[in-house]
Amino acid sequence: MGKRAASAALVGCICLLLAGCWSRRELNELSVTVGLGIDKTGDMYTVSAQVVDPGQVAAKATAGGTRVPVTVYKETAPSILEALRKMTNIAPRRIYLSHLRMLIIGEEMARSGISEALDFLSRGHETRTDFFIAIAKGSDALDILNVLTPLEKIPANNMFMSLETSAKFWAPTHGIFLDELIDALAAEGDSPAVTGVRIKGDEDRGSNVHNVESIIPYSELEYTGLAAFREDKLIGWLNEEESKGFNYIQGNVHESAGHLECPGGGRxxxxxxxxxxxxxxxxxxGEPAIEIKIELEGDIAEVACDIDLQNPETVAQINRQINANVERIVNTAVKRAQTGFKTDFLGFGSVMRKSLPKEWKTWRNDWKERFPTLPVAVRADYKIRRIGTITNPLRMEIKE
Known part of the structure; x- marks a missing residue:
């Protein structure tokens, strides 16, 4: 009986040793990083980390306060991890990436290849994949992270929410997560496109606290166009219309807006x-071809010309005009891919691989040569559901 009691006591002691958060990390020991920027300087990586100042985020606004809610650290090293570890020379806490919201890749870095950066982020056990990725257009990633933003105290959160919202309501932008980008890079017959972000306004004043104290900020961050890739290298930019066409092809358009010119003037x-x-x-x-069908529904939002919306033929004519416009927009993206970049960032090769796996085995080896002359048929089918709470244009109802 004594031996059993001793054994039980020993097991209990062992269990006590095993219990507890042995690998815990206290918040006051970590620099919670919400934005990460990666630039290329020769053969070296310049990494910038936008770190939250929890005291300033939680504090109420007070007159005379001068501290901003985030700090940006930067270091240069032969690898991303070395640069992050090197930041401890100036940062009082270790850089912690589990709460990352935005990854910004500098344009020069993107043109040299992004696979090494994505390998580090996907391999690390601390990093999640639910952060958006954007390419800094015409600037370094560091410059983007230095801009203070209104409404949202933390700029990286502002960028995340802005991209999430614009991707839902404005067709030219699209938010892409880490795992989605890696899948697009790894997929046979496919190349990715990533939303670009640029600094609008006075870049030098964007990092000053006065930028968010003014009604109209001196400097703002704006999402603009898509960056087209060939494998893991940036090859060029799509304009707004081409980006919209790309997102129509990918099925990324949820809601959007557009206008048509009226025959007699107005819109x-x-x-x-x-x-x-x-x-x-x-x-x-015997040759590959692509067929794109787009079904859309929409409302009349504004009328600034003299038309009779109660006439069914008028509505039918508007539908035909919108169909032609959507088809034109999609074809601009196709033309850019086939004759401009001669790269299948539209994912047609991936479509062929899934639709016609047997034929794809024959086409896959020379797909780069086949793609520029690939026949692409686009058909849009737009239906107006509502013309609004009034019928004819208000301008027709106003009496002189």
Whole structure:
């Protein structure tokens, strides 16, 4: 009985030793990083980390306060991890990436290749994949992270929410997470496109606290166009219309807005409320071809010309005009990919691989040569659901 009691006591002591958060990390020992920037300086990496100052974020606004809610550290080293560890020379706490919201890659870095940076972030056990990635257009990632933003105290959170919102309501932008970007890079017959971000206004004043104390900020961050990649290297930028066409092809358009010119002058503004895209690979005369069908629904949002919206033929004519406009927008992206970059960042090769796996085995080896002359048929089908709470244009109802 004594031996059993001794054994039980020993097991209990061992269990006590095993219990507890042996690997815990206290918040006051970590620099919580919400924005990470990666630039290339020759063969070296310049890494910048936007770190939260928890005391300033939680504090109420007080007159005379001069501290900003974030701090940006930067270091240069042969690898990203070395640069992050080197930051401890100036940062009082270790850089912690588990709460990352935005990864900004400098344009020069993107042109030299992003696979090494993505390898580090996907391999690290502390890093999650639910952060957005954007390319700094015309600047370094460090410059983007230095800009203070209004409304949201933490700039990285502002960028995350702005991209999330614009991707939902404005077709030219698209938020892409780490795992999505890696899948696009690894997929056969596919190359990615990533939203660009640029500094709008006075770049030098963007890092000053006065930037968020003014009604109109001196400097703002703006998402602009998509960066097209060939494998893991940036090859060029799509303009707003081409970016919109790309997102229509990818099925990324949820809601958007656009306008049409009226025959007698003025315009009609339409609001896309629903969109569905089907991209199908097929064989025509023994050669590959692509068929794109886009179904859209929308409302009339604004009328600034004299038209009769109660006439069914008028509504049908508007539908035809919108169809032609959407088809034109999509074709601008196709033309840019085929004749401009000659790179399949639209993912048509991936569509062929899934639609026609047997034929793809024949086409895969020379797809780069086939893609620029690939026939692409685009058909849009737009339906106006509502013309609004009034019928005819208000300007027609106003009496002189």
């Amino acid at each position: 009609i503004v339409t609001d896309v409320i629903r969109s569905n895209t089907k991209v199908r690979g097929k064989v025509e005369d």
